[in-house]
Amino acid sequence: MIERLANVAFHERIDGRGAAVPAPAVLAVLTALRARVPDLTGSVVASSDGLLIAHDLPDGVEPSGMAALTAAELALSHRMASTAHGGGFHEVVVHGTSGYVVVYSAGWSASLTVLSGPGVNVGRLHLESRPAARAIAALLAGARAPSSPSAAPAPPEEGTAPSDRAAREVNQ
Numbered sequence: 001m002i003e004r005l006a007n008v009a010f011h012e013r014i015d016g017r018g019a020a021v022p023a024p025a026v027l028a029v030l031t032a033l034r035a036r037v038p039d040l041t042g043s044v045v046a047s048s049d050g051l052l053i054a055h056d057l058p059d060g061v062e063p064s065g066m067a068a069l070t071a072a073e074l075a076l077s078h079r080m081a082s083t084a085h086g087g088g089f090h091e092v093v094v095h096g097t098s099g100y101v102v103v104y105s106a107g108w109s110a111s112l113t114v115l116s117g118p119g120v121n122v123g124r125l126h127l128e129s130r131p132a133a134r135a136i137a138a139l140l141a142g143a144r145a146p147s148s149p150s151a152a153p154a155p156p157e158e159g160t161a162p163s164d165r166a167a168r169e170v171n172q
Contacts, residue, residue: 023054025139030056033132039120041099044113045106045136046070053110053140061115070113073103091130093122104129107137 030043034056042057050071055063073092081089094101100120104112112133116125 026054026136027056029132029135029139030054033114033128036128037114037116037120037125039117040114040125041117042115044070046074046111046113048074048109048111057115066113070103070111073113074105074111077103091126100125102126102129104133105137106133107141110136110140112136 026045030045033043034040042055042061044055044057044063044066045053046067047053048071050068052064052067055066057063057066074089077092078089081087089105091102091104094103097118099115099117100122102114102116102125104114106112112129114125114129
């Protein structure tokens with residue numbers, strides 16, 4: 001079920017398992033992200049099939065249209081990363097004349113897209129947005145996300161996955 005409330009920028013829907021997608025919690029992550037990054041003008045979370053999950057976009061940017069464009073960019077980026085390097089996709093940066101659009105993977109089924117002005121500190125944008133994308137992925141997966149997106153755990157380093165540790169223990 002997709003529901004739009006007047007002047008409230010979130011959508012709640014039912015996922016394939018019949019559970020509600022936590023749009024208000026995702027919106028809270030987006031609002032906190034905007035507060036932490038100067039010159040961030042908006043953000044949107046979309047499913048990989050282009051459905052709008054939550055947004056904190058300025059007037060003049062149509063949320064559903066941005067969600068659809070994000071899904072198309074996400075699909076192309078996954079394909080490009082796979083073709084070029086045989087690996088997965090993490091993020092793509094578009095630097096335009098009026099600012100930046102950065103799309104971050106938020107798990108396997110969603111993405112976080114952030115919009116900023118041309119004067120943004122891109123390093124700071126990444127520093128704040130990457131953990132936010134991980135927190136959103138955790139929320140959408142139904143996991144308990146950290147109270148602060150910046151405190152989200154980093155992805156496991158190579159060789160530290162549970163299966164890698166188990167293999168090392170067997171070989172010892």
